[in-house]
Amino acid sequence: MGSKEVKLENLVLTEFKAKELLKKGFSVVKDVLFDEKQVKKILSDKNFSGFNFPVVLKISSDFIVHKTEVGAIKIAYTQEDFFKTLEEFSKKITKFKARGILVEEFVKGQEIIIGLKKDKTFGHVIGLGLGGIFVETIKDISFRACPLESVDFDSMLNDLKMKDLILGIRGKKNNVAELKKTVLEISKLALKNSKLLELDINPLILNEKDCKIVDARIVMEK
Amino acid sequence: MKKQKNARKSKTFSTYQKTSFSTEVKKTAKLSKQGLDIFFKAENIALIGASHELNKIGNVLFKNLIGSKTVFPVNPNVEVIMNRHSFKSVLEIEEKIDLAIIAVKAEFVPDVVEQCGKKKIKAVLIISSGFSETGNEKLNNKLKNVLDKYNIKCIGPNCLGIYDSYSELDAIFLTQQRLKRPEQGKIAFLSQSGALGGALLGNMADKKIGISKFISYGNAINLNECDFLEYLGNDAETKVICFYVEQIKDGKRFIEVAKKISKEKPLIILKGGMTEQGNKATLSHTGSLAGDARVYSGVFKQVNAIQVENMEDLFSVASLFDKFSDFKEKIKGKRIQVITNGGGYGIVCSDNIAKSNLELSELAPTTKTKIKKFMPAFANIGNPLDLMGDVTNERYKLALEACLDDTNIDLILLVVLYQTPLINGDIVEIISQAQKLRKKPIIVVMNNNKYEESIQESLEEKEVACFEFPEDAIRAIEKFLK
DSSP states (O other): OOGGGOOSSEEEEOHHHHHHHHTTTSOBOOEEEEOHHHHHHHHHHTOOOSOOSSEEEEEEOTTOSOTGGGTOEEEEOSHHHHHHHHHHHHTTTTTTTOOEEEEEEOOOSEEEEEEEEEETTTEEEEEEEEOTTHHHHTOOEEEEESSOOHHHHHHHHHHOTTHHHHHOSTTOOOOHHHHHHHHHHHHHHHHHOTTEEEEEEEEEEEOSSOEEEOOEEEEEEO | OOHHHHHHHHHHHHHHHHHTTOOSOOOOOOOSSSTTHHHHTOOEEEEETOOOSTTOHHHHHHHHHHTTSEEEEEOTTOSEETTEEOBSSGGGOOSOOSEEEEOSOGGGHHHHHHHHHHTTOOEEEEOOOOSGGGTOHHHHHHHHHHHHHTTOEEEOSSOOEEEETTTTEEEESSOTTTSOOOOEEEEEEEESOHHHHHHHHHHHHHTTOOEEEEEEOTTOSSSOHHHHHHHHHHOTTOSEEEEEESSOSOHHHHHHHHHHHHTTSOEEEEESOOOOOOOTTOSSHHHHHOOHHHHHHHHHHHTTOEEESSHHHHHHHHHHHHHTTTTTTTOOOOEEEEEESSHHHHHHHHHHHHHTTOEEOOOOHHHHHHHHHHSOTTOOOSSSEEOOTTOOHHHHHHHHHHHHTOTTOSEEEEEOOTTSTTOOTTHHHHHHHHHHTTSSOEEEEOOOSHHHHHHHHHHHHTTOEEESSHHHHHHHHHHHTO
């Protein structure tokens, strides 16, 4: 998909705006957006602080649907890495009509997708499954209609073939309670927003401690 | 269970003679709590589009209805239909009419419904097709407006009809010769599709699975699946509900109604149109993954309905719930004991159990001791329990008794290959008696060849659950014990 597919009938909120909205009620990875001017200053001063490495750099543009496919996302493991990638990305700002470069903390854990869709029959439905590349490859995702109850989360998790990856393997116990809370909060969000057509939280990173939104997209009815 | 058939026969024409021209007011259906009783317990029925022409829908319906109901044929083009006065319109009928069944050309339907409205008929069953299903939205809206104007409840249009084995209402437009009706029973069958509904009714009749009500609801112009499910949920004559659906009309209400019903009655659903198309034009992953199949399956789980994958399972699972409803609470586990007289069948059974979410039971030592006493010394006592080719009725009996008393077992899968020489027809009684003890469900797997057919039929007469193939049996058990 490219910019052409972003139709005007509905309002599409890509990562930056979607996450700004979600920050109000959900745990989102720590990030900061640098506009073109700020990027130039960082590059000339060679001065960047406030994050532990590694960090993730993303070109923040409403015209990019899949960042990986157009090379608009990279991990920087060192300062040197960081400045190199920032320089590379800064050259693409105009091309992608980007608002700037987004720098995020890098969170390690299991990638999960939480999706929301307004279904023509059942109204808002929520999907839970393995995120990242697994979404398109194994399509291990289970749905329930809103409002979701606690038992619905348990049973949808139980539907997943790869549920053990979410629960945690090799002695690790992921913070599933926090994941459940997030899913139930998304259900409440849907109830309050009838114009919400689609919401992708993908990935959300789950580990033993955290359950954090890394990327998101929202489609609203205009 | 089978008295209904005979009752129908004896009533056929004499009923008509006695009641058709009588002016006595017959008891009319209650309109109170059970809203849809006005359809299923209707006594005075106007058949609009009744026909004297053999095999026309209006003729078949007429014949099916007059067996047990007072039928007023309506057809302005003829004077007499099967020796009875044909009314020009429902407005000519003096008696109160509970239900109008309409089988005229689609274009005439709104007008005859208008007449029903004037006659103060509150329930219509519209068999006719040619409405929204063919894209004729204009006619559809016209019909909808008339129904709304007179506040008439409508089943259909574009449906096969309805059937009630208790009130003996047979408003299905297929002849009783070509489509055998199932016996009276406790399973209700709700079907969006008429064709599939008809086919399955025939299968149920063949398999001696009893039915309470059958509803083919077609386009659901005003009453939809939720109204029917709610009604069946409250229906004392229905214990198990089977539902074939392609598209649910009112999703939100469905969730509410189905959640409530499934607390009391098993709700078994076959969803047609499960291809995973999704919406390709969507912008999000969720949008493209949330196709009908995944969303419906999720919702069915959410409401505690049991989703099956094929037509056969719809009724085999329902039949297990029907036969063993008194066990359901007692069964705590999923441990299956296979008893067989053929090694290969035993292996196929255990393979399928291993693949399912069921477990193979472990015979208690005391059970093993009991079994060893009547088995040849070299026999292997375990699971599957192979009673071997020289098995006798007696050996089956003793094996069943021992396993029924074993608390390590939740359910018995009994393979009976009737070809082995030392068993005979008395095996039916042995199995039936064992089942009557109501200690554990016993489910029989029996090859369905010509020689064994009569034995299987005798077992089914005694309400023993029989399957032809182990995999079908195990799939049904898996859904039953879920």
